[in-house]
Structure formats: C-alpha cells, structure tokens
Amino acid sequence: MLRAPAAGLVAAFAAAAGAEFATPARAGAQTELTPDAALKELLAGNQRFMRGRMTALDVDLKILKRKTADQQKPFAAVLSCADSRVPVEFIFDQSIGQIFVCRVAGNVITSEIIASLEYGAAVLGTKAIVVLGHANCGAVKAAMQGKAAPGQISTLYRYFQPALDQAGSNLELAIKSNAKIQSELLRKGSTVVADLVKKNLIKVTAAYYDIALGGVTLLE
Numbered sequence: 001m002l003r004a005p006a007a008g009l010v011a012a013f014a015a016a017a018g019a020e021f022a023t024p025a026r027a028g029a030q031t032e033l034t035p036d037a038a039l040k041e042l043l044a045g046n047q048r049f050m051r052g053r054m055t056a057l058d059v060d061l062k063i064l065k066r067k068t069a070d071q072q073k074p075f076a077a078v079l080s081c082a083d084s085r086v087p088v089e090f091i092f093d094q095s096i097g098q099i100f101v102c103r104v105a106g107n108v109i110t111s112e113i114i115a116s117l118e119y120g121a122a123v124l125g126t127k128a129i130v131v132l133g134h135a136n137c138g139a140v141k142a143a144m145q146g147k148a149a150p151g152q153i154s155t156l157y158r159y160f161q162p163a164l165d166q167a168g169s170n171l172e173l174a175i176k177s178n179a180k181i182q183s184e185l186l187r188k189g190s191t192v193v194a195d196l197v198k199k200n201l202i203k204v205t206a207a208y209y210d211i212a213l214g215g216v217t218l219l220e
C-alpha cells in the first residue's frame, strides 16, 4: 500500500488511481492541474531524481496497474530521444499512468509523433508537452558529422538541418536548437496543439537533459 508519497505525486496519481491513493478531497486533482502546475510537477520530479529521493515506486504497482487498466489520465507528455540514457519516467520520477511518452531518435517531430501527442492532449488531457533534447545525442552528432550509416539511419539527418545551420559545429547548441525547433514545429504543425496553446489549456516547451548530472533545464 501507500507509503506517504510527496504531495505532487498524490495529485498526479489521484485521477488515474482513485481514492485508494488519495483522500476524496484530492481525487481528481490531476485534471485540475494548470499547464504551469504540470510543468512544475515534472521539474519537481526531476529534483527528486537528482537528489536520489524518488517516490514513484512507493506506490504498490499491482494496485496501480489494476486501477489504470481501463483508463489513463497522464498529466503531461514528453517527446524524448530513444537514447537508453534518457529513461523518461525515471528522470521525472513518475509512475504508471502519469506521463505520455513518445520516443524517437533525436526527438524529432513527424506526422506520427504529432498524431500521438495530439491524442495525448485532446483525448487524454495532458497539460504540458516537453520536447526533451539530451547531452551528447548520438543522432544529432552523427548528422553533424555527416557520417555514412547503414540502412535508413541517415534518413533522420534532414530533421536536424535547421538546428545544424544555427549551431555550426557546437554539438550542445545544436541539440538545444533542435529541441526548440521541434517544439516550435509541434506548436505550428498541429492545429489541435495550437488551439489548446491559444486557450492556455496546454504548454509546449523545449528542455535539455544533462545525462551526466541528471538535471532537466527548460529552454523556453
């Protein structure tokens, strides 16, 4: 059963997990999260991760799996790279049903990714979308070096060109530029997201994950 999770965690679990994890007064708190509060909860989770004080696994996962089997109400979405050093739920200290995660090498916006994030926003009610670049991203680095690669790997390179044009040979700058460019592409390329942003019902922001230190920094 429950072992005194952080307040933010209770709020985030409430709608998906029900009264077993929160007092009735708090149940449904997740759906009331503002875009700023959703972002704040992600960053608070990252602070817990950095300090080694994670609480996401304090809840009985068996019960949580059962409670979320028929529905999900994630409070935020994250588009991250597929890189194994970026375990999204870990770095934001979140558990089952809390964040809607899309992953693709270089965290690029494609029509399939837009479709997925639109589903998260319009159907599931995510309040924030974070486009998360990360330090030493191999996809951006390979594109920067113009490396020949087997199979279809190099088809990714074209997505990074605008960032490479901005950043020259500075890899960290290219990774950060790419996250901001993909974030902007989502805001402009999705009518669903653009509409929600306009109504202040969702926030879309780029962020950068330092894989050595474990910290996430907002870029916008």
Ligand SMILES: [Zn+2]
Residues within 6 Å of the ligand: 081, 082, 083, 105, 106, 107, 134, 136, 137, 138, 139, 140
């Ligand atoms: Zn990467």
